[in-house]
Amino acid sequence: xxxxxxxxxxxxxxxxxxxxxxxxxxxxxxxIADLGVLRDVTLDGDRVEVAITPTYSGCPAMNMIALxxxxxxxxxxxxxxxxxxxxxxAWTTDWMSEAGRQKLRAYGIAPPQAASSRRALFGAQAIAxxxxxxxxxxxxxxxxxxxxxxxxxxxxxxxxxxxxxxx
Numbered sequence: 001x002x003x004x005x006x007x008x009x010x011x012x013x014x015x016x017x018x019x020x021x022x023x024x025x026x027x028x029x030x031x032i033a034d035l036g037v038l039r040d041v042t043l044d045g046d047r048v049e050v051a052i053t054p055t056y057s058g059c060p061a062m063n064m065i066a067l068x069x070x071x072x073x074x075x076x077x078x079x080x081x082x083x084x085x086x087x088x089x090a091w092t093t094d095w096m097s098e099a100g101r102q103k104l105r106a107y108g109i110a111p112p113q114a115a116s117s118r119r120a121l122f123g124a125q126a127i128a129x130x131x132x133x134x135x136x137x138x139x140x141x142x143x144x145x146x147x148x149x150x151x152x153x154x155x156x157x158x159x160x161x162x163x164x165x166x167x
Contacts (some may be wrong), residue, residue, distance in 0.1 A: 008043060009065035015048040018040045018076035022068040025061050026146045032065055036095025049071055050081045053091045056149050077113055093166045105130045110152065110163040129162050133139045 019041060020033035032038045032052065040051040050069050054062045066083040073081035093112035101111035110130045128136045134156035141151040143164075149162040 004103060008167055011046075011048075012041055012043055013076060015043065015050070015081075018072040018078070019050045019069050020066060022072055025064045027104070027107070029103045030100050032069075034097050034100030034101070034103060036091065036093075036097065037065065042147075046078070047080060047082070047140065048078045049084060051084045051085050051086045053089075053095075055091050057087065059147070072132065083136075093164065104164055108161060110161055112164045112166045127152055129157060129159065130161050131159045132157040 004141075006023070010031065019038055020031055021090040022032050022038075024030045024035055024037070024150075025159060035055070037055065038049050038050070042049045042051075050073070052062070052065060052069070055085050066085070069083050072083050075094050077115045093163070096112065104111040108126050108130050125139075127137050128135050129137055129152075132154060136153055136155040138155060139150060140153050140160065144151040150165050150166055151160060153160045
């Protein structure tokens with residue numbers, strides 16, 4: 001059993017906090033921790049490695065996120081940080097925090113439903129409008145403002161909105 005010193009634990013927490021402060025460049029109200037993209041932080045002496053998992057392969061935001069993590073870690077006093085992209089297991093919206101889901105809703109984006117939603121059973125999806133809360137909504141396009149979102153419209157308030165697609 002490997003014992004972790006209090007100093008190592010504090011350094012790891014400081015590195016985690018620095019990395020977790022990075023926001024998603026496509027949805028700036030979410031940190032990468034809220035999104036579940038931040039997977040792990042490890043220390044090798046004073047060197048820190050951060051593991052991130054993209055929301056989908058080819059996500060254009062990942063390069064920017066990796067760069068922002070390196071900058072945040074260097075500002076926190078870590079020299080030569082390393083960011084690793086981990087593809088397995090694949091990211092899922094189930095990794096998103098409840099606080100992240102609430103932030104999305106407040107920002108006007110309908111958060112993803114749980115993997116065990118009604119759609120999984122019946123192929124039907126009732127997405128609540130983030131503006132008025134009505135479930136009288138309709139899909140306009142599987143393609144929203146970014147690849148991870150779909151465009152929906154509320155039939156009650158008539159407002160269009162993005163829905164963060166489940167993965």
